[in-house]
Amino acid sequence: MKADNAIDLVGVTKRFDEVTAVREFSTEIKKGEFFSLLGPSGCGKTTTLRMIAGLEVPTEGSILLEGSDVSSTPAHRRNVNTVFQDYALFPHMSVWKNIYFPLKMKKIPRSEAGPRIERVLRLVNMEGFANRLPQQLSGGQRQRIALARSLVNEPAALLLDEPLGALDFKLRVAMQKVLKDIQRNVGITFIYVTHDQTEAMTMSDRIAVMKDGLAHQIASPDEIYNNPATAFVASFIGDMNFVHGTVLENDGKSCLLDVEGRKVRADRAVDLGKGAEALVCIRTERMQINPQRSVENRVSAELSRIVYRGTDYEATCRIGRSELRAVVQAVGWPPELRVGDTVEVAWSAGDVIVFPLEEERDVIKYSAEAL
Ligand SMILES: Nc1ncnc2c1ncn2[C@@H]1O[C@H](COP(=O)(O)OP(=O)(O)O)[C@@H](O)[C@H]1O
Ligand SMILES: [Mg+2]
Structure with a gap:
């Protein structure tokens, strides 16, 4: 539980009636780390992410963001952003207005927002697209804009739930590189949910491999590949x-x-x-x-x-x-x-x-x- 950790999970358990979705999950996630939750459908990845986001309350255990217990902090007051597979861009707003939205919520004036929006558009390689509507963009471009929008208010961590799941194979591989480059450039902590082992292996600093709510192993890709903890x-x-x-x-x-x-x-x-x-x-x-x-x-x-x-x-x-x-x-x-x-x-x-x-x-x- 050090202050240079982005996120601490301490014995986090989540039960829904008779289903235990997550069991005693403990780990320390460093600032700037690319941390993946990997496992088959239903193993508890999304539930873990939603607890970090504040969208679910742990049944047991605690969650710390940058060293502070956020158990009683509501989702909108936590300094994390979530990117979903379906982009969730506002269809009637331009790219610029979509990215401005989270800044507007924080009452940041347009004059100050402008350069920040330009910076994130450059980061995701989408300069020159500010006036487009989401429907005038390809799937990969929409995903980049969703990413820019979630980065613009400089969260302590970005939570990504199977963000590339809707893309076809080649585009997904290309977007994996884009995501990894962006993460490296901004140095933001990424918590990345995927059921795709190749995706987790190629992008992550560390991976939690989960089954039935239990993290079987939390380690680097190399360690997980060469010294698997369980069958x-x-x-x-x-x-x-x-x-x-x-x-x-x-x-x-x-x-x-x-x-x-x-x-x-x-x-x-x-x-x-x-x-x-x-x-x-x-x-x-x-x-x-x-x-x-x-x-x-x-x-x-x-x-x-x-x-x-x-x-x-x-x-x-x-x-x-x-x-x-x-x-x-x-x-x-x-x-x-x-x-x-x-x-x-x-x-x-x-x-x-x-x-x-x-x-x-x-x-x-x-x-x-x-x-
Ligand atoms: N709101 C809920 N109510 C009841 N059960 C849930 C709820 N959310 C998730 N679950 C159950 O918890 C388990 C883990 O789900 P989830 O975290 O969505 O898995 P994953 O994202 O790895 O596919 C599953 O058995 C799922 O059915
Ligand atoms: Mg899921």
């Missing part, structure tokens, strides 16, 4: 193989597992004793097929499926009753390989992540078997 996080971010295993040996620093009668080494601390049932995880892009150099884990497998995806191939390798998928860059793909071939699949001990088997119930599956 849910491991499955929600990136593309992961999951197979069952049994712990054979564990010295606290590395462990040896049995997977389909083969020995698999994991070079990391695993909190499971000998004989424990485990969920063994390896990223698909860390799997190698017939590598030249020696790798700690190497097993013989049958190629059961090959899918060409342009930049890469996805090869499904059958080992006993389990399948491991390897994603191999197209330039490095051995052209002679065919379905039914026997190959050696290999992966480093450092790339093996292990969870208790019970966590398998939290794994988000997008594979055909899950349908």
